[in-house]
Amino acid sequence: MTEPLLSVENLSVNFNRNHVVVDNISFVIYPGETFALVGESGSGKSITALSVLRLLPNNASLTASSISLHGDNLLKNSELDLCKIRGRRISLIFQDPMSSLNPVMTIGEQVAEAIQQHYPLSKSDTQQRVLELLQQVELPEPQERIKSYPHQLSGGQRQRVMIAIALAGKPDLLIADEPTTSLDVTIQAQILVLLKSIQQSTGMALWLISHDLALVSTMADRVAVMQHGKIVETAQSAELFSSAKHPYTQKLLNALPSMQSCLDHCAEDKPPLLQVDNFHCYYPIRKGLFKRIVGYVRAVDGVSFSIQKGKTLALVGESGCGKTTLGKSLLNLIPSTSGSVKIDGVALDGLEGEQLRKQRTNMQIVFQDPFSSMNPRMLVGDIVAEGIVALHPDVNAVERKERVRKLLQQVGLPEAAALRYPHEFSGGQRQRICIARALAVQPKLIVCDEPTSALDVSVQAQIIQLLKDLQKEQGISYLFITHDLAVVAEIADEVAVMYQGKIIEQGSVEQVLFKPQHAYTKKLISAVPVLKYSNDSQLKTGVVL
């Protein structure tokens, strides 16, 4: 076997001397391979990467018997020596390309800075090298882009610039920490293809850190699964995904939503609950001294659909397509421009003030970010009871308390939760509280705005199960807004695909996922990474690299 590029032995990291984040792990990375570290949030995978480069926060302490790069023990290096290794031999790209780039420097300057850190080139040579790098990461029109600022680029382009900066020192090992998590699925596919092709052309090793098993299966040669700071299983990719040994890995694989699951939905027709007809929502663009309206951003541009009682319509689209605006303006949280909305035969458009407030009981919303959707200074009991107080003032305090208790029970939380603050709960538990809050006013329809995209895969599966159970028990309808097609297959009865403010394709879930008509839908579906080595005969619609 070849000599390992990076070998880490018995690495432990703890915070404030008592909170163990990484617990005695060992692994090796060979030259030229793709090694993936998989785990849910909080499992310590990012900290592992940072501790190799000794970039840990001040309150962390690190112990290891050795961390060696090409047989060179990094633990013995001084901070100054490490600076010569960071970026030159090991490079790092982060999840969020917006906050990793300096907003007041052009991207050309930022790439040049990284080059000059390691190679004393003349000014014109540096410029030449910057161009080469930007070409290498396939940034369109690199000549012009060199003078652009980060905000002038799209998310995918920014991530390409980050990769260019990481490649500037010609590293032997590139650490990619969730490189595509904040990107749309079609962009994600492009970035992954790019990383793979750069790796093949330069022969560097790639250390991929991700929570997404399907993505890892398409990219990695070897995979290590991390749980609570420990590596529970390390195996060749093919072996791991076809016959996982550790129960935790199996649990993760089972929790993965699959495109197949839509085949067992019932197709029985029910009367429509929500009818939306020719709905528009424009944002005015104001300019000049008197703030004259000079034009409109057509966030939602003539959308019509209907949702049947007790069923789920999934609204799919990439970021910026107007799906969240549509959800919020249906609830009148954002004023709509024109169009009609009817729920259970009652027209909602044009309602104002007290009349609108009364109709609020019909429709509720669950937001994406469980951290910002609850007032941090209110007790959970008060948060859940808020809607009852506002919309059912006739319910007295004793009964209200009883209802809150029942709601918490329904969403699977202990009674004692009512007297705690939201921050004491995990992301999944918070999302349960948000669902309880929405259920409190007994709505007929809940708009779920990406309720699972901030959650880990096993928690995501639980929340989806909870939503399905609630639908079965109470006959609630959902408008499920998401960008994740696998989740759509799990929960939806019907799917509407949104693109630039318009619905371009609409139909039953099987029809849209397996017989897509529109070119954009096809592109979207083909970009979804699916498990590569699966022993059951799954339809392989996804991208295989």
Next chain:
Amino acid sequence: MTLLWTDALILLLLLSSVSIAFYLHDKEHIQRPLNKIARSKVGMVSLVVLLFFLLVGLLDSIHFNANQEKNNEIISLLDYFATPLREHTEKTYSAPFATTLYSKEMIANVGTIQWDYPRLVYGGKHLVNPEKEQLPDVLLKAGFGFLMGLALFTAWMLLSAGVSYLKQGSAPKFFAMRPVMSTLFIIIVISTVLGYLSLYYHVLGTDKVGEDVFYQAIKSIRTGLVIGTLTTLIMLPMAILFGILAGFFRGWVDDVIQYLYTTLNSIPSVLLIAASVLMVQVYMANHESEFTSVIVRADIRLLFLCMILGVTSWTGLCRLLRAETLKLREMEYVQAAQALGVKQHAILLRHILPNVMHIVLISVVLDFSSLVLAEAVLSYINIGVDPTTYSWGNMINGARLEMAREPIVWWSLSAAFVFMFALVLAANLFADVVQDAFDPRSAGNESVG
């Protein structure tokens, strides 16, 4: 008993804080942060120091008519306790613990005239030969004061131990007891030592007209507290109301409020303050019959100073709150509340207000110190508190002129500085602890069970 305007307001403030404390004392989710404050060493120590200042301020806020025949003289309880200090006035400057004046004078001595430092009227008058006797005497008296403090502290400890024994040891265990006790011990000992010594010496010297500086510094505590708290009380409602309304409703409400505070901000506040103080003076001069004594006039002037400072200083906080509210109104929990049909005023009270309180708390404490300083600056141009009112500002202003003197007269300035520093530091540290305790997101605030 005579009730001055500021006395009444201070009592009102005290009553309302006691009733708020009583209302909150059995609310479980309020108990949690309070317990955290009780466990914090820094918090409890600074609270003890603050309470001591408050006690002095309160003693100084209970006024009564001391001597009916003698020219309608109104004094406070503190003046009553510190009567020897109040009446021990020398001719002019003398250094701390000095037995002579600070400058040489012609002394007429049986037949001869000498150019020498004259002996003080009160400071160290019991000493026959000051050069030899002074140091042992000071040490002896300090030792006696220390013993008195020790005795007082022990008596208090025995008393509290007895009470808690009778109550079957129900004293809360989480209390940061030892630092509180040591602070208390230090405060008691310092006050008894200084108190006992000041019967015989001027422990912090005397000022230009021979008044005891220690007495001035103690009397200034009330002025500092009044300016800090009353001004804040006047400014807070305006800042919070306008800031939140502007940020939440935007549109024309925002335009009007922004116009208001930009206009107010563009008028130099010194001008406004000068104008209003002069107005009050003219009013008092025209209605002499209503303001019979010096202290009543000084009090009205202090009150007006607080008001006008409040009116001119709300804009900064208002702007901060507007910006924060603009951010908060886009938060998803506010939208969720809208979707739940919660009324606008309830959203403001329940979702916006509690989430901007940390800004209010921090800026109030920072303002508190800057207001005490502003008072000093205003005294300098003669539009601050009445010259007869004791205040750190007036002390600094008086001492300012002597800074160039050689040897320097340092004690007025240092005394004002030390007292101001202790108060402002204690307030800052305490506010820090309170803010930390009431932020549910900070570490260690998890409920048990």
